[in-house]
Amino acid sequence: MIKVLPRNIIRIIVLVLFQVFILNNLQFSGFVNPYFYVLFILLLPFETPGWLLLSLAFVLGLSIDIFAQTPGLHAAATVFMAYLRPLVMDYFAPRDGYISGTYPRVFYYGFGWFLQYAAILVFAHHFFLFYLEVFRLSDFFFTFRRVIFSGILTLFLVVISQYFIYRR
Amino acid sequence: MRNLIRFILNNHFFILFILFEIVALTLVFQNNNYQKAFVFNLSRNISGQINSRIFSFRQYLDLYQTNIALEEENVRLRNNLLSSYKQNMRSPGSAEFDSAWVQQYNFIPARVISNSVNKQNNFISINKGAVHGIKPDMAVISHDGIVGVVTGVSDHFASVIPLLNTDLRISSKIKNTGYFGSLHWDGKDPGSALLHEMPHHVTMNTGDTIVTSGFSAIFPEGIRIGTIADFAITGGNFYTVVIDLSTDFRRLNHVYVIENLFRDELLDLERQEGYD
Structure with a gap:
């Protein structure tokens, strides 16, 4: 339990820096941009209390906003995603619940479980983010395409990270 | 209560x-209104510091292209120098620089330290600020053409709202006919923008050059914006024209900030006359 705190602090810093300095500078064909920093919310321990989950999401989103000069945009989307997290977890819970001492990762609950869990939250985040950014329905399908492509890329990075960085 | x-x-x-x-x-x-673009004064200074470190590294990777672009620009400027022209007048001693000429625009060179093209409302940060004489509402151009308008300034950095921001509109005209309209980006392709309000009787061809009209107190007249890629009548009597932008926003590095030395005078006059 003591190790959880420093590990998560390092993780949030690394993810914000990685997002701001590397991913935000990659320009894939103009409209696809992965938002890999959501991995932080996905990997928080099962026991994280609700208020802490939402506060962390807010802080994480806001720190991305500061560097991207989009006040409130990522914060709103990340808080929305954090709000959905317990609901999605309940929905996909194994028959005898989550075992204490485990984390929401491929290693503990398998590829299928993780993909479903991550996909729903990543796409919820991206939908909220891109439609809030555009804030009109006139280019609905163009925005939809941006959501899908960026979402797939983010999801790809999230799943890959499970095999390369967080093997345990 | 309980x-x-x-x-x-x-x-x-x-x-x-x-x-x-x-x-x-x-x-x-x-x-979300770009005029009041959020000025994270403190945070911009911090993120500006970090971003300029990152960019000073990235500069090395772009050095080759940048050199070529600067070289081309130098050649073009040298060609325009008075010394590259032959004096064609019969009488010697004609005045070349005299009191009949007053400088109107002042150029301040700057480097881009952070940039994006993949959002709806993109922003650029540059490494010059109030200390270097940058003020809000100055024009920003690159060697290829128009870039955007300065919105917020801190001591050593400034943020620029580029053309690739759905909030910005720029008064522009077709170079050879002089008809003007309002240019804006539709948030899709970072290589193209739309020109609205072009009357349907205007004749134009694909490939025609679009430049700034100079009607605002921000941009000088005749700054290159791009060329016509396509046009069609959409709704009513106006053409919507698709413009290929001449500036490559994905590889922006050296820019010039333009100060209009007569801006205050012009705005004062317009205010007195009650324009809006």
């Missing part, structure tokens, strides 16, 4: 969620 507290405790997750969303959305909607 029921209220119990209600809040029972639903604290949802209530907290709503509270955070209200804070975040307030931030979003207070700041």
Whole structure:
């Protein structure tokens, strides 16, 4: 339990820096941009209390906003995603619940479980983010395409990270 | 009262969620107007410091292209020098620089330290600020053409709202006929923008050059914007023209900030005359 705190602090810093300095500078064909920093919310321990989950999401989103000069945009989307997290977890819970001492990762609950869990939250985040950014329905399908492509890329990075960085 | 507290405790997750969303959305909607572009004065200075480190590294990777572009520009400028022209007048001693000429525009060179092209409302930060004479509402161009307008300034950095921002509109005209319209980006392709309000009787061809009209007190007249890629009548009597932008926003590095030395005079006059 003591190790959880420093590990998560390092993780949030690394993810914000990685997002701001590397991913935000990659320009894939103009409209696809992965938002890999959501991995932080996905990997928080099962026991994280609700208020802490939402506060962390807010802080994480806001720190991305500061560097991207989009006040409130990522914060709103990340808080929305954090709000959905317990609901999605309940929905996909194994028959005898989550075992204490485990984390929401491929290693503990398998590829299928993780993909479903991550996909729903990543796409919820991206939908909220891109439609809030555009804030009109006139280019609905163009925005939809941006959501899908960026979402797939983010999801790809999230799943890959499970095999390369967080093997345990 | 006790029921209220119990209600809040029972639903604290949802209530907290709503509270955070209200804070975040307030931030979003207070700041979506580019005129009041959010000035993270402190945070911009911090992120500006870090971004300029990163960019000083990235500069090395772009050095080759940048050199070529600068070289081309130098050649073009040298060609325009008075010394590259042959004096064709019969009488010697004609005045070349005299009091009949007053400098109107002042150019300040700057480097881009952070940039994006993949959002709806993109922003650029540059490494010059109030100390170097940058003020809000100055024009920014690159060697290829128009870039954007300065919105916020801190001591050593400034943020620029580029053409690739759905909030910015720029008065522009077709170079050879002089008809003007308002240019804006539709948020899709970072290589093209749309020109609206072009009357349907105007003749134009694909490939015609589009330049700034000089009607605002921001941009000088004749700064290159791009060329016509396509045009069609959409709704009513106006053409919507698709423009290929001449500036490659994905590889922006050296820019010039343009100060209009007569801006205050012009704005004063317009205010007196009651324009709006």
